[in-house]
Amino acid sequence: MEYPLVSVIVPCYNHAQYVEKAVASVLEQSYPNIELIVIDDGSKDDSVRLLTALSEQHGFQFVAQANRGVCRTLNRAINEFARGEYVALLASDDYWSPRKISAQMEAIAANPGTEFCYTQALEFDDSGRTVRIFPKRPPVGNVTRKVFLRQGVPAGSMLFSRRLFDKLNGFDENLKEEDWDFVIRCSAETAFVAVHEPLFYYRSHGGNTMKTRGRAEIFRQKALILSKNFHLVAPQRWLLAMSIHFAHDIVLARLLGR
Numbered sequence: 001m002e003y004p005l006v007s008v009i010v011p012c013y014n015h016a017q018y019v020e021k022a023v024a025s026v027l028e029q030s031y032p033n034i035e036l037i038v039i040d041d042g043s044k045d046d047s048v049r050l051l052t053a054l055s056e057q058h059g060f061q062f063v064a065q066a067n068r069g070v071c072r073t074l075n076r077a078i079n080e081f082a083r084g085e086y087v088a089l090l091a092s093d094d095y096w097s098p099r100k101i102s103a104q105m106e107a108i109a110a111n112p113g114t115e116f117c118y119t120q121a122l123e124f125d126d127s128g129r130t131v132r133i134f135p136k137r138p139p140v141g142n143v144t145r146k147v148f149l150r151q152g153v154p155a156g157s158m159l160f161s162r163r164l165f166d167k168l169n170g171f172d173e174n175l176k177e178e179d180w181d182f183v184i185r186c187s188a189e190t191a192f193v194a195v196h197e198p199l200f201y202y203r204s205h206g207g208n209t210m211k212t213r214g215r216a217e218i219f220r221q222k223a224l225i226l227s228k229n230f231h232l233v234a235p236q237r238w239l240l241a242m243s244i245h246f247a248h249d250i251v252l253a254r255l256l257g258r
Contacts, residue, residue, distance in 0.1 A: 042067030
């Protein structure tokens with residue numbers, strides 16, 4: 001049996017209290033052919049010292065850089081350092097089940113032609129309490145119409161081919177909601193497959209980007225993505241998506257005083 005190389009990218013920014021767990025979850029994967037690349041994006045905490053020690057102990061590649069933002073960091077890590085036929089991403093405050101990559105590569109192998117696989121996610125809080133499992137019914141196949149309405153693909157569960165990444169020229173460095181834009185563009189190029197099991201563990205805490213950014217700015221970023229990808233869906237679908245997010249991020253947020 002062949003085991004294509006999977007490059008795992010872990011971008012880190014001020015997650016010294018979490019990143020060791022993330023790294024360990026990659027090193028403990030049951031899949032036998034993985035390269036781990038951790039890139040610190042100008043952390044101001046103890047992340048660089050900790051990751052330097054971990055890389056020396058375990059032999060993974062560690063790069064420290066001045067702050068560039070998540071999109072530029074991901075693009076640099078993949079373009080300059082990744083050698084794998086497939087790429088998977090993991091935020092430094094989250095972690096994986098040991099079976100995550102194996103299950104995804106099995107799903108890829110069972111669905112010839114697909115270049116994108118994701119899993120369900122289990123969201124938990126800092127006390128370890130389970131908040132939710134999402135998405136409840138992961139869409140598969142031609143999912144453009146569905147993912148255009150909302151980002152239902154957990155970013156830390158994504159695994160995609162390097163060929164697909166190169167064809168799309170990576171992540172759009174002009175956007176802040178880079179994962180949703182990338183998912184939409186991927187869906188227009190390949191069918192999606194999903195592992196219907198929560199193999200990705202998403203840590204919910206006060207520092208999550210969606211909790212620190214204002215709702216008006218969140219909507220602005222969503223509008224940029226939807227407008228950029230307008231040509232991928234019918235005009236009615238675009239209008240529906242814009243209306244849903246305007247109602248959620250602007251109207252409802254103001255009614256609730258957020």
